[in-house]
Amino acid sequence: MTTRQRPVPDGLVEAFWEYERALMADDVATLDRLFAPGPTTLRGDADGLLVGHDQISAFRSSRGGTPQRRIVQTHVQTVDDDHALVVAVTELARGGRGQQTQLWVRTADGWRVTAAHVSAPGPALDTRIWRLVGDPLVPAIGPGPLDGETVAVKDVYAVRGERIGAGNPAWLAEAREEPVHARAVELLLEAGASLRGIARTEEFAWSLAGVNAHYGAPPNPRAPRRAAGGSSSGSASAVSLGQASIGLGTDTAGSIRVPAAYQGLYGIRTTHGAASTYAVLPLARSFDAVGWLTRDAGLLRRVGEVLLPPGPRNPASDLVSVPGLTGLAEPEVAAVVDAFAAEHGAMRESWDLTELPAWLAAFQTVQAWEAWHDLGAWVAPRLDEIGPEVRARFEAAALVDDEQAAAARQVVGRASARIRELVGERVVVLPSAPSVAPLLGADRSAGRQATLLLTGLAALAGLPAVGLPGRTRSGLPTGVCLLAAPGRDRDLLELAIDLT
Incomplete structure (x- = not known):
């Protein structure tokens, strides 16, 4: 990881890569664990914003996995020993690059994501519309x-x-x-x-x-x-x-x-x-x-x-x-x-x-x-x-x-x-x-x-x-x-x- 300002806090890198492996494996249980519990956790993408761990978990359980990708760059901005922003550049297997931004917080149970935003290349034609x-x-x-x-x-x-x-x-x-x-x-x-x-x-x-x-x-x-x-x-x-x-x-x-x-x-x-x-x-x-x-x-x-x-x-x-x-x-x-x-x-x-x-009948x-x-x-x-x-x-x-x-x-x-x-x-x-x-x-x-x-x-x-x-x-x-x-x-x- 490339860092700026403060050193990367202990355990953050490991948590980040655990999340990435779970994402590629559609391991919903691990993904749920790595997102902070409670009603204020956020996840956004081009389709809108999900507010609260329950909404995010329900979305993950119903989407059937995410497109395969690899991480090509990561950057960390450490806020303090217990908070850090991680920005990752992704490259999709189908082509094109995206970006993932996550705010991580250290809790008694380890590092957890409290807010995330995901962007991916849009389709040339949205065939749903x-x-x-x-x-x-x-x-x-x-x-x-x-x-x-x-x-x-x-x-x-x-x-x-x-x-x-x-x-x-x-x-x-x-x-x-x-x-x-x-x-x-x-x-x-x-x-x-x-x-x-x-x-x-x-x-x-x-x-x-x-x-x-x-x-x-x-x-x-x-x-x-x-x-x-x-x-x-x-x-x-x-x-x-x-x-x-x-x-x-x-x-x-x-x-x-x-x-x-x-x-x-x-x-x-x-x-x-x-x-x-x-x-x-x-x-x-x-x-x-x-x-x-x-x-x-x-x-x-x-x-x-x-x-x-x-x-x-x-x-x-x-x-x-x-x-x-x-x-x-x-x-x-x-x-x-x-x-x-x-x-x-x-x-x-x-x-x-x-x-x-x-x-009506x-x-x-x-x-x-x-x-x-x-x-x-x-x-x-x-x-x-x-x-x-x-x-x-x-x-x-x-x-x-x-x-x-x-x-x-x-x-x-x-x-x-x-x-x-x-x-x-x-x-x-x-x-x-x-x-x-x-x-x-x-x-x-x-x-x-x-x-x-x-x-x-x-x-x-x-x-x-x-x-x-x-x-x-x-x-x-x-x-x-x-x-x-x-x-x-x-x-x-x-x-x-x-x-x-």
Whole structure:
């Protein structure tokens, strides 16, 4: 080791190399022992900061080892006999150099790391976020109101000359090159935006978690090591990371609103049919809607001026808060929604929600029938090539017959009429998602149903919904949703600016 200032304290070198050997062997027990116990121990990297020994230990236990490397330089700055800073330059077996900085302290049980930061060469292309990237991938056609903006396009939209991947390698391998742009893509290009690239989606856009079984989980920079939210997860992460300014996605049952909430973004699900879905791979045609995400409300509205049809405006903005809906969220999320509603003078109103679970079941039946109708012929012989969660949904969808679908459509029709009646000309304030982003690896089954009870309202009735970013008391992102009558998309976009 190269030293500066004071001599290297006894035992530090041995502890450092014991740590390095354990790291290369993925010896979690030794690594846990060499990191100081307690809630103040720190470990940071490009994905975020872990605080406390328990968080660090859980991360190590789940990551499955670290890339092989060798130490090429070490430098020690001794603070005193019991504290020292060690900086090591590393060379990865796969190529490239990184750096590791550790603060060591001598304890009664020997030397322990109290804080560490690791840097490694970044990938040329983060394939968790992107399938294709260019500089740009497709230049703007325009000039126009979106000059200088860049778009991450969810991999269900047609981009001329490229294939639709739909989040599944087998589908991508068989896909054709698209002869035209999707209409929404074309309008953005004509307005002056360029396409930064094609962003990952969960398989066939049939998920809300943000974890693709084949390509992994796009990062959530606002809540590190937590889910990005799906299925527009890649587009959301690209915007959150600043790699694109607009994330073009779809929202069938929350796939814009959930990632917006999990990552602290603005997002809109448009009125069903208001923005063109031409040349967009369908999941469930009765519910699929165009949507987009941005980091600020002003740009969210400017995109709406491009993608939404002109129409009459309704400046009425009476806000309504429904405790029965807010109460579906976890307490820390509900507290944010209640505070927002109170701050902006929302009236509290009681709704009869006893039929909500039945409405959701009918929605899921129709969604499954339509997904199988459009995709089942391709999926049926390839179930083994689909990730387990989405595969299970397709397997269930295959069992839905026409009679069941027809009966479910009747329920959906009644639900749609009732929801529209309840909303009226007001703007309903509710949670965008019932929880903060779950930790990666956590069981998501219960959370999915709770989420759909909230997000399904807009889907059932074809309503526009705008998600606004919030933050819980613990500092994690969450979302407040504004829900309005069909066709009031522009009103909501204007209101989003006024309320933030």
